[in-house]
Amino acid sequence: MRYCINCCIHLLPNDLHRQCFRCRGPNHNNQKCPVCKGENKIPLYTDSKQMKLLAVLEVRTDHSESWNGFFCLRKGKLCSLIFGLIIMTLVMASYILTGAKHGLLLIPSPFHYGAFTSNPSLMDNESLSDMKDHYQPSKMNISYVKDYPSIKLIIDTITSKIEFITRQRPDLEELRKQEPHMFSVIPNKFLPNSKNPCWYEEYRGNTTTDPYATNSYALYSKRFRTIFDYLRKVFWNHLYHYKDKHYRLRCLPHFYIIGQPKCGTTDLYDRLRLHPDVRFSAIKEPHWWTRKRFGIIRLRDGFHDRYPVEDYLDLFDLAAHQIQGVLQSEAAKEHGKMNNIIIGRASASTMWDNNAWIFFYDNSTEGEPPFLIQDFIHAFQPNAKLIIMLRDPVERLYSDYLYFASANKSAEDFHEKVAESLQLFENCMLDYSLRACVYNNTLNNAMPVRLQVGLYVVYLLDWLTVFDKDQILVLRLEDHASNVKYTMHMVFQFLDLGPLSEKQEALITKSPASNTRRPEDRNLGPMLPTTKAILRDFYRPFNTKLAQVLFDDAFLWKRT
Numbered sequence: 001m002r003y004c005i006n007c008c009i010h011l012l013p014n015d016l017h018r019q020c021f022r023c024r025g026p027n028h029n030n031q032k033c034p035v036c037k038g039e040n041k042i043p044l045y046t047d048s049k050q051m052k053l054l055a056v057l058e059v060r061t062d063h064s065e066s067w068n069g070f071f072c073l074r075k076g077k078l079c080s081l082i083f084g085l086i087i088m089t090l091v092m093a094s095y096i097l098t099g100a101k102h103g104l105l106l107i108p109s110p111f112h113y114g115a116f117t118s119n120p121s122l123m124d125n126e127s128l129s130d131m132k133d134h135y136q137p138s139k140m141n142i143s144y145v146k147d148y149p150s151i152k153l154i155i156d157t158i159t160s161k162i163e164f165i166t167r168q169r170p171d172l173e174e175l176r177k178q179e180p181h182m183f184s185v186i187p188n189k190f191l192p193n194s195k196n197p198c199w200y201e202e203y204r205g206n207t208t209t210d211p212y213a214t215n216s217y218a219l220y221s222k223r224f225r226t227i228f229d230y231l232r233k234v235f236w237n238h239l240y241h242y243k244d245k246h247y248r249l250r251c252l253p254h255f256y257i258i259g260q261p262k263c264g265t266t267d268l269y270d271r272l273r274l275h276p277d278v279r280f281s282a283i284k285e286p287h288w289w290t291r292k293r294f295g296i297i298r299l300r301d302g303f304h305d306r307y308p309v310e311d312y313l314d315l316f317d318l319a320a321h322q323i324q325g326v327l328q329s330e331a332a333k334e335h336g337k338m339n340n341i342i343i344g345r346a347s348a349s350t351m352w353d354n355n356a357w358i359f360f361y362d363n364s365t366e367g368e369p370p371f372l373i374q375d376f377i378h379a380f381q382p383n384a385k386l387i388i389m390l391r392d393p394v395e396r397l398y399s400d401y402l403y404f405a406s407a408n409k410s411a412e413d414f415h416e417k418v419a420e421s422l423q424l425f426e427n428c429m430l431d432y433s434l435r436a437c438v439y440n441n442t443l444n445n446a447m448p449v450r451l452q453v454g455l456y457v458v459y460l461l462d463w464l465t466v467f468d469k470d471q472i473l474v475l476r477l478e479d480h481a482s483n484v485k486y487t488m489h490m491v492f493q494f495l496d497l498g499p500l501s502e503k504q505e506a507l508i509t510k511s512p513a514s515n516t517r518r519p520e521d522r523n524l525g526p527m528l529p530t531t532k533a534i535l536r537d538f539y540r541p542f543n544t545k546l547a548q549v550l551f552d553d554a555f556l557w558k559r560t
Contacts (some may be wrong), residue, residue, distance in 0.1 A: 161429040194339040198251040254342035255385040259351030264477040266515035269346040279319035291355040355441035365434030377465040391477035392557040393454030394535040402521040417448035457546035
């Protein structure tokens with residue numbers, strides 16, 4: 001098939017096109033050219049259809065033009081190839097950089113761990129970015145192979161270093177020195193006619209004052225602004241007027257669901273919310289005790305302004321309004337009716353997350369935190385009730401990995417992360433106590449998976465240093481999943497809640513489970529058998545101690 005290279009129009013074999021008028025140079029004379037005068041005009045055919053053109057196109061037989069077109073075509077392909085390579089290079093560079101930053105690379109990263117700093121003052125004053133400098137690359141590069149015997153040696157070393165030593169409980173005056181403002185706001189006595197801990201606080205604002213103008217939860221969390229908009233509207237309707245003064249009812253939770261993550265705490269929370277005598281904070285997991293009171297949103301992002309205790313108390317205003325309605329009812333005034341509404345708070349980080357202590361408290365205890373969350377909660381509420389939901393720590397860790405990992409999730413990747421975390425934990429145990437390693441922020445951030453969260457007995461023993469055993473209810477997710485009605489009855493009895501009608505009980509116990517595993521995570525399948533065996537060995541001594549403390553062999557998790 002013939003064609004005009006410059007005009008890119010294909011010609012039929014019988015076309016008389018000899019020279020394209022568009023291909024001619026600047027010396028072309030339209031008056032002398034027979035083609036331009038209209039001579040020898042021919043029709044062109046495209047797809048067998050005749051087309052009438054204003055000019056007749058002819059094929060130039062100049063071979064140099066053919067070569068020009070050829071080089072033009074080659075040049076275009078070359079440009080496209082170079083452009084494609086540039087795009088590919090940029091994409092790969094972006095993947096490598098972001099993968100290295102977030103730990104998402106398919107190739108295992110070099111092992112990073114170093115000795116803890118021995119300078120307490122430096123640890124107290126350094127920034128989060130400076131903390132990372134204390135973890136220098138090890139001289140020995142660890143090869144994370146799926147080798148059970150070699151990893152078993154690491155676990156044996158950890159096990160040999162385990163000691164469950166009772167911590168020293170700080171006295172009340174030490175706690176007051178650490179948090180003087182908190183103690184000035186929360187009283188040491190509550191209303192006698194309320195089952196829930198509440199008290200009246202004088203409100204000094206006027207009708208034009210926004211009571212939630214400075215609340216950090218309202219300022220920094222867009223999803224909570226609707227709640228605070230409603231609270232603003234009804235705030236003045238719930239003030240108590242006495243002797244020309246205004247008072248607002250303040251409340252703390254009666255009970256706390258304190259742990260653990262990926263153990264069914266969300267499901268327990270959702271079911272308890274359906275009980276007519278139970279209320280919760282406006283936000284399910286405010287994380288105030290563990291993070292927000294220190295100014296932490298995400299520890300990797302650094303510190304923000306600290307959330308004062310008043311912001312935390314604001315979260316219970318919705319429930320306080322209902323309790324106030326009961327207290328001010330005619331029955332309460334005339335017959336001394338008791339308020340039976342109780343408030344709960346569910347933050348699965350409360351039991352274990354004390355990572356911020358090193359930035360705010362004196363580091364003179366060889367790496368162990370001198371103050372824990374439970375010390376302060378007990379100081380204000382010695383009669384508080386605590387609910388803990390646990391599950392097989394091996395399965396908990398895999399569920400935790402599937403839920404929080406953002407990319408490259410697989411059973412093989414989980415295995416490598418477990419091996420790396422075990423090595424990090426072993427290195428810490430060689431130099432420090434079990435409690436120091438469990439509560440060490442730098443170590444916990446360095447581990448790719450949260451091994452420490454499954455060391456339930458370490459945390460439980462520390463809570464038992466300040467609370468009596470009968471104030472703590474420990475449940476297993478496995479029991480809850482197989483018999484929801486039984487576990488919910490245990491919770492109702494523990495909280496001393498009133499009886500329910502059959503309809504109310506059915507609503508609570510027959511609701512579908514909350515926060516189950518996502519379909520895409522189920523498709524990844526179970527962990528590798530080798531990984532499960534490794535984790536069973538690692539958690540065994542901790543589970544054994546937990547079963548001894550609770551006098552229940554079910555917490556050995558032998559059958560799961």
